[in-house]
Amino acid sequence: MRYLALLCAVLPLWASAAVDYQIKITDPDQHLADIQIKMTAEQAGAFSLKLPAWRSGKYQILDLANGVRRFEARLANGQAVPVEKTEKSTWQLQLPAAGDIVVSYQLYANELNQRTRHIDDTHAYINASAFLMYHDAQRKDPVTVSLQVPQGWRSTSGMTRTGDHSFKAADYDVLADSPIETGIHxxxxxxxxxxxxxxxxxxxxxxxxxxxxxxxxxxxxxxxxxxxxxxxxxxxxxxxxxxxxxxxxxxxxxxxxxxxxxxxxxxxHYLEFLSTAAHELVHTWNVKAYRPAELVPYDYLQPNYSKLLWISEGSTSYFQNQLLLRAGLMTPQEFYTDLAKRLKRFERTPGREIQSVAQSSFDNWISLGGDHADNFSVNIYSEGYLVSWMLDHFLMNNSGLKSNYRTLHNELYQRFGKTTAFTAADVQKIAEDLTGKSLADFWLDQVETPLELDAETLLTAAGLQLVKPKPTEPFTGLTVQADKTGAEISKVERDSPAWLADFSVGDQIIALDGLQLQTELAERLKDFPADTAIKVTLFRDGRLLERQLTPKTQPAGSWQIVPVAKPTRQQKAYYRAWLGVDLPSAK
CATH class of the missing domain: 3.30.2010 (Zincin-like)
Structure with missing residues (x-):
């Protein structure tokens, strides 16, 4: 395989930066790269290199060091340096003297969906958090990174370009937040x-x-x-x-x-893509230009706990479709459809009665999975969206429509765009500056306490109304996955008929009233009158059991949000202040 020459190869070892990284794609079919780091140690003795255990934008420990192989360190003269791994993401060198050192290791990169590292025969996606190590004392030093890639590949990044396949950054934090895409594209x-x-x-x-x-x-x-x-x-x-x-x-x-x-x-599907693109663009301000103080600086080996991640993610979700609406890429009805889905999901999330959005933010590093995720907790995206909506209403209602949630976020940018870090007190102070009203009660009741959403008030203020279909279909609280022999339960909604009847995740339903389940469970349930007890036969861990299930009825179909027939002048003004476009007429 032919490789493009490294531009920095003809330069002195440390001519361009304090830390120089070189990445060579050695075997793309086997997802392998060789990494070389050139740096200077200020003194002899212990010298630790670390690879992050998580990456920005993903508030979960990912153990990225699991792809590192064949770690070696040498002095500039080629002398080997003793190395000991002291922690899962830390390699400690014992340097005989101060001076230049060269570290090398092999990296296995075959992970795409976590958006950390992926190499194949057509490209490499390089998030430095998963590729390149750092030394604490040199984290703020300037860096360069150069690539050797297969012939015909092209490299790009948000970093400053210094060559076809080389870049520079002000420090490691910028490098870690500026992924490189190289390949055929x-x-x-x-x-x-x-x-x-x-x-x-x-x-x-x-x-x-x-x-x-x-x-x-x-x-x-x-x-x-x-x-x-x-x-x-x-x-x-x-x-x-x-x-x-x-x-x-x-x-x-x-x-x-x-x-x-x-x-x-x-x-x-295309709207989902555009919404995602808008979401990520919003993040360039909300979380990159300004972010919760607890996230500054990033601790790459340990969690950065914060009760404000709902602002980072939920408020970003709140803004994403507003951008599409104002850009003419999403119709008002499509905007309403998305909002109605969020309201329906909120009502069907029992965890909203237990966990606040602040608690969810703090616990995002250990977020629950399976049926417990909805039964006992909420997520920072959907719940944060709704709290942002209510805060938007607070701002508009108490400022005579002169300020809104967009105004608050612009103030966060103007005040903290250079220092980055803001606190809950800062958000409350801005809200009070904009309205003359204290946000303390709202914060306690809706942020620190499980949310009590008043969607009707919010919609009515904007000249909209929520329409729910009449209850016509069976409701059990079960989520199942069909298989050849029945239906396996993947979720049981808390306090639902199935929950009260002692169904459990993993149960495999095989028969209803003595007849084998040969169609979708939801369809089969329609064969029984409402509020009728049904004998359900199931396997649990290989044991044959029976349960009595009495479904309730629930609305069939989607919820809808529509304009009121005759909106007032105030409702029209509120709608425009809220979304930045005019309220469409009712049909």
Missing amino acids: QSFTFKADGRDYEVVFWGQGNFDAAQTVKDLEKIVLQAGSIWQGYPYQNYLFIVHAASGARGATEHLNSTVIQRDRFSFRKRE
Whole structure:
């Protein structure tokens, strides 16, 4: 395999930066790369190198060091340096003297959906948190990174380019928040409001690249509806289209968005992609330019606990579709449909009665899974969205529509865009400055305490109303996955008929009233009159059991949000202050 030469190879060892990283894609089919780090130790003795245990934008420990192999360290003259691994993500060198050192190791990179590291025969996605180690005392020193890649590959990043396959950054934190995409891909550029944008597509699928770029341009132009000013001069969208790909992550002046390769053509799927792109763009301000004080600086080996992650994620979710609405990429009805789904999900989440959004933020590092996730907790995205909506209402209602939640976030940017860190007290102070009203009671009742959502008041203020279908279909509280022999339970909603009848996750339902289950459980339940006890036969851990289940009825179909027939002038004004567009007429 032929490789492109490293531009820095002809330069002195430390000519360009205090720390120099070199990444060589050695065997893309086996997902392997060789890493070399060149740095200077100020004194003899113990010298520790660390690889982060998590990456920004993913508030969970990922144990990224599990891909490191063949770690070695040498002095500039080639003398080997003793190395001992002292912690799962820490390698300690014993240096005989101060001076230049060279560290090398092999890295296995075959993880795509966590958006940390992936190498194959067509590309490499490089998040430095999962590739490159740092020394604590040199974390704020300037760095360079250079790549050796297969012939025909192209490299791009949000960092400053110094060559076709080399970049520089002010320090390790910038490097760790500026992923590199290198490989065979499509690249597009455009300018908007004096900023330079690049959109890179890796993979094949049913996306329309040219149209997508046009729509992204419309989205970025809406940033001014929230913030005055930009935290970047150039911005990079990285789009991965691959089988089973999912998720997205924000970075300092870039984002990576992953979608299944055939999830772009349908309108609803494409809107999901655009919403994700808007979400990640919002993060460039909310979480990158300003973020909760507990996240400053990042502790790459330990969790950065904060009760404000709901602002980082939930408020970002709250803004994402507003950008699409104002850009004309989403219709008002599509906006209402998404909001109605969120309200329905909130009502069907028993955990909303137990956990506050502040508690959910703190516990995000140990977030629950399975049926307990909804039964005993809430998530910072959906719950944070609704708390943001209520806070928006508080601001508009108490300022005569002169201020809103966008105003508050612009103030966060203006006040903390340079220092980065803000606190809960800062948010409350801004709200009080904008309204003359204390936010203390709201914060206690809706942020620190489980949310009591008054959706009717919020919708009515905007000239909207919620319409629920009449209860017509059986409700058990069960979520099941069909298999050849019946249906396996994957979730049991707390206090539902199934919960009260002692059903459990993992139970395999095989028969109803003595007849084998041969169709979808939801369809079979429709054969029984409402409020009728049904004998359910199931296997639990290989044991044959029976349970009595009495379904209730629930509304069949989707909830809807529609404009009221005759909105008042005040409702129209509120709607415009809220969303930045005019309230459509009722049909």
